[in-house]
Amino acid sequence: MRNWKRWLIFISTAILSLGVIYVIFNFVFLDFFVDLWWFRSLNFEAYYLSRLFYKYLVFIIVCLVFFLLFFINFWVASRYIGLSSKGYNPKDTEREKKYQKLLKMFQSGSLKIYTPLSLIMSIPIAIPFYEKWETALLYFFGSSSGIKDPAFGRDISYYFFSYPIYSFLQSKLLVIFLFLFFFLALLYFIENRLLNKDKQTLPKGPKIHLTFILFIIGLIQTWGFCLDRIALLYTDHHQPLFFGPGFIEMRLDLPMIFMAIIMFWAFFLSGIIYIYKRKGLIACLVCAAVLTVVISFRNPSFFSEAVQKYWVKPSEAEKERPFISNSIQAALDAYGINEVETRNYSIKPSSAFKVNYDLQSNLHNIPVWDRELLDDVYNQLQSIRSYYKFTNVDVDRYTVNGVYQQVYLGARELNLDDIPESAKNWNNLHLQYTHGHGVVITPASHGGDEPLTWFIRDIPERSDYGFTLTQPGIYYGPEDYEYVIVPNDQGEIDHNKEDVEVMVNYDGTGGIHLSSMLKKILFSVYFKDKNIFFTSETNSKSRILFRRNITKAINRITPFFILDDDPYIVVEDKGLYWIQDAYTISENYPNAQKYDKAKFGTNIKSDEFNYIRNSVKIVVNAYNGDISYYVADPKDPFICAYKRIYPGLLKDMDEMPSNLKKHVRYPKLLFTIQMNVYTKYHQTNPDVFYREEDTWKFAKANNRSMEPYYLTLNMINPQSHEFLTVLPMSPVGRDNLRALTIAGCDKDNYGKILVYNFPKGQQIYGPSQINALVHQDTEIAQELTLWDQAGSEVIFGRTIILPVENNILYIQPVYLRSASRLKIPELKRIIVSQGEVVVMEASLETALAKLEHQLKERSERIKNRLSGPQSNQETDKQ
Template sequence: MRIRKLLPALVGATIVIAIVLYVAFYFVFLDLFVDLWWFRSLQYEAYFWLRLLYRFILSGGVTLFFFAVFFFHFWIASRYLGLNPPDAVLLDADKRRRFQSFADVFMSGSSKVYTPLSFFLAVFIAIPFYEQWEKALLFFFGSASGIVEPVFEQDVSFYMLSYPIFMLIQQELLSTAIILFFLVGGLYWLEHIFVPNQSKEYPLGAKIHLTMLLGFIVLFVIWGFLLERYSLLYVDSHEPVFFGPGFVEMRYQLPLIWLSILFFLAMAVAGMVFIFSEKHRIKMPLIICAIGFVCVVGLRKVEFIPQLMTTFIVKPNPVKTEGVFMQHNIDATLDAYDLNNIKTIETTVSLDATKDIEEWSTKKHFENIPVWDREFLTDVYMQLQGIRPYYRFPAVDEDRYFLNNHYQQVNLAAREMNIKKLPAEAQNWENTHLRYTHGYGAVVTPAAQDAGKPIIWYLRDLNMTSDAGFKVKYPDIYYGQEPYHYAIMPNQLTVAGLSSSDPGTGSQYVGSGGVPIPGYFRKILFAFYFKDEKIFFSTNISTRSKMMIRRNLIDRINALTPFLHLDKDPYLVIDKDRFYWIQDAYTTSDKYPVSKPAADDFLDAKLDFNYIRNSVKIVVDAYDGSVDFYISEPDDPIIKGYNLAYPGLFKDLDEMPLELKKHLRYPRDLFYMQMKVYAKYHQITPELFYEQAETWQHATVNKQQVRPYFITMDFGNCNDREEFVMINPMTPINRDNLSMIGIAGTLNREQCGVSYDPGVTIYKFSKDVQVNGPAQVDALIDQDPDVSEQFTLWDQHGSSVQRGRMVILPMGNSILYVQPIYMLSTKTRIPELTRVIVSIGNQVVMDKTLWSAFNRLKKLFIKEVKDAAGSGTTVGD
């Protein structure tokens, strides 16, 4: 009978224990072990434990702190500092017994209620800290940047590293104090009504306790007002003219914040005097302070006063009243986006390009101008070098390599594995995880090619044929841009013909990547982790096998360093030993004071920020998956904080292998975003900034923006050495003529070595001579009768004509335009480079090779000069 009564309790306890064990196994134990093994395989075990320790200390410490605060105050309240019943109660035996029973329950048994309640409230309050524990590291490990903002004269690192945490702490402490005030007040009220024959007045001890809590509320509210001052640095009410505080905020809103602090503090003091005064309570000071506080808060909410100030003070004198605040916005934005060190070269474009053509036609390696666009090459590579149905080229990259005794720009792409291209019946577990596990090799083509000829290959086919000197010992690509599944390598299968031109050749993995599977314990844990029993029962997995997980580049890096923001374009680098991926990473903040927030077309619009640095270069080994982090912006306060918090994670950029360092580049998306900001903020005086007469925009062709593109060219800066740079053309806003050309590179022009020295140079054109922009050159091409006739002819023969990216190059005092023309067959859809168009000034020439087109252009200008001389006029009249 007794067992029958206990049976439901035992069943319930068993179910609860089973649920707890299940949750602990799947969400704590299993993830912890797999992550530990994975970090250990990458030689980041110390970093793994350090992250775990920080998270435990910060999250656990905050929870423990709030638990102690709640429990302490509940414990004080349960002791009831004024628990002294009248003597009549203590003399009456029955009343004394009832009182003692109440006191025993309230004082001794209360911990059974207050302990879980305190824990629940502590967890509830600490949830925001759990989500932002990594940002809190910057609060502890951050250091000053040395740059002081001019409004409140605080170091900018205070706003980026400390201010967000201060706001969080203030909100949580204020919430805690308010919750405690009402709960403790409720406890005192219950004690007061349950103790018989109490007087109407609360005892002094209860008043002191509640007053202390009220004092904390006052303190935290005042702290909130003080922090609110800094929020004025991020107002956008003056957009689109400028960002940040203006005349109204600093002359109206800021004084009201100080008045709010004054009246609230006075109201709190008056309230405390009222509470503790028993005989001579004076309500009037409390009422006056309360009315004053409400009026000040109300004045902050009304809009007609700021509107009057704007109408009668600001708008009649905008530059005079707001000029200093515009200057703050200009200076802060230029610094936040690292635009302070841009070199500007005033350039006058000559209408007579004969001299420039003569000089540049003798330059070495002028044929390095890229005429193959990577957007068109994707289809070419897939059609001509895909070879097997399961291979794919996810992206085409641009880079430079030292070939044929000079630096030459090339396009290259990794041949990665995509098993989804196989028939559905072949996409089984064994093929997915043991057989079709990796890509193989890469293709390389020169960016500059002649039209009408077969494409030139520097690296091709599965046997990695190369006439240019490329040779890779381990061409297998286990880690890349494809959404790879987990792979188990090496294994017992004989994989034949997947990664070689010889169908009888098998390949086995000999790298160090992956988590070892030495026995059944790890096999069964991995089976549970992936919810796949085949891992445990497969006889093709040996003790030499390794589990490769997180093989996608982005997933892999994000799992290691979720606090870094990754560029959208990782690129492939070929070394003599193997392939590597280089990934640019950024540190960002949305709290740089008075800096304009970035547009929403950067990093997939997933991030709001007004400060950015390309602080880290990440190298991922495509064969064994090793990941190395190199600091490229050592002055960035954010990366300095993380470097102090995680010793050993980051390396100095000088430690990067020389062969990889040669291939560092300026990030394309970063340059695009910087130029988008600089288009307005290059006007560095309040007068120019307000007028907006010289605002730029990205050049457009057929309503499409001309995005930055790479080019390798000798600009005469480093002893005939070619520079790998990006070009970004911009036009006046709502106009098509060219205003400037921005060039971003990494070459140190003083040392001319391989040191990484990113910088931007602006070639700014004078307004005396109109310089044709891409849209105007595009119109000239359309107006050329020979070109139009040829385009019409091609379109009638089962092909379509596609224009490639328009390359713009400053050439002395002239601007050179080069545009490739592709022909796409309606059957094969393989792009073919058919012609190259070259333009300088108003002259347009189309030919099969860049050199022949350039020479024809040269003859046209010489003829134009002669004709002008014979007629007694100047070129351009």
């Protein structure tokens, strides 16, 4: 019977112990080991451990600092408290005896009492610092940017790295030292009561100790006043006119801060004198009153409002001029648009328009297809299998048969939404349907009523234009993929060949080896999936691939980068690569307007910011999942700091393989943000800015604001065509064209921003005005009406504005989409106009030729009309 009970106790204890071990391991160590293995598979193990090390190092250092702060002060206090405790007086009350016993313990038990007490007090204080550990690292590793703010002449890096941590420290330290002062004062107060009872006085030591703590509090508060000066640079009181400090802040508030510092110390010192000498009470009260008045004047009050209303407003443009100028310069610097080059673009008479050689040689680069519509075409014609899908269409440029060519391309990614529900079992989802396959590429330009040209198509890939692809497998991409175990004994479904399913086996280096029993157990627990452990389809080469969404993977590795919402695929002979743009942002650029997300909108995942740089280009191998970071903007102080914090993480741009570097492009998201700011801040003259007489907006087409688009033009260097980001501008309140903004994407001109200004006094049609002309053309309207009646939907594509030889061409594709189930868009016609004549033809070549011909005829008709009456008058005279 006893043995039975012993075994029951033993088994119960073992089960309970295993349960406790499981819970502890699952919640404490499992994530750590999985993360460690995953980072190791990407060659980022040292980086991962360094992030953990930094995090806990900051916590330990802060704990140690505050532990020593508390312990030293308590130890000093222990030298003076409990001096009256020579023994218990029979006349003492029970409460007094307890006081004496407690004070004796505090006096004699420094290590026993103060060590745990100081530690307990330091830990909760260190937690907020622990949460700000990366801010602390940026402070220690940050360096000068070389740009100074115009108000105080400090380097911009001070506002990025020092000011945030100083503001945080000042507020925390003030509370900590106030708490310390009151705790010590309480101990000394109790001691003083006991000493007074025995007709003794408190030694000078406690007074000096408390005075010293008060002096530190005074220094911390003075530091707070100094930081208030910096806070003036972030005021928004002058919105929407300009951002940052104005006349009130710099001519009224700033002197008041200096006055507050003087009066604070006058009050502080007079208060100390009164405490020690019992003299100067009136001076102390006067200083306190003056300090109160000064602080109240600094806040929005009757005084500042009166100055603004009666002194500033009557001549606001003059008094705010230097501060508006500071705000303009700060915004241009903060958003990287301080070196925009402006050029004037004169417009020739329409009669001078000719289809010259430059235009003819570049027709193959004019993107007449819309990405959104091409997405439907790719999916209908080239998905091939139900488990593949094109989720995005990218724009890029490739050399096709020796010709620099703008193209569209899409990756055929894995998507299991359309397979039958009965097929969505564990084996299919995690062993067989494992990857996407290849890409398709089509030219940017195309003719209507022509079959689509495919540079790469089908599975396996076929190309008649020199493209080869040795590794078409897409195991990593922007979509949310399930984890997979590859290679496995079942094989992975790849494609069909002569009605036979072709199976493949993964041969890459991605993921983590799943060869040991221990890893099978751990990953079964991690994914909460027992099949990982019990499956018999794995082998010695099997690897588990997870975190295959490249955006989420990058965010897990480097959460301090903000990622662009449009990673794009690059095709190379050796395989497929994703290029992901990443940004560093801040809300602490002094004097700079914060980006108005409510007005302009953006996909930047941050509440607010007023500084942005596209500092990093990230390359991800679509087959292996390898991730490489390349510094695209070495002048960015944030990226310089991260290079010092994490050595080996960021590579120089020169280390990027040349076959990938030629596909780097200027991000549309960044260009959109920059141009939204530039619409107002291109007015660098403060008086013009104040009147807002030349504020712009994004040009509108089809009743919506245009977005940046990519074109291949010779707008930077007339001798060569380059890949550019283009965005047209209109004046606020008008629809005509005011300017054309472009950003270079190729080679030495990468990131170079140019603005072509059109003549202010000349009518330059905007896209919406051209759309109106198109709909008013009777021939075009009649033909489009016939198509609509035939059961098809007419779709107008994006308007492309094309500057050509001092003329502006407007190109708009017209598509037909069937009303049947298979709604495949078909490019039917291309509309071309230069603002006065509108033509519609099946191809760009014929449309341009017709436009040139009609413009000549129009010019001759006008000439004849003008010369007709004059010739008749001459005949009558004869």
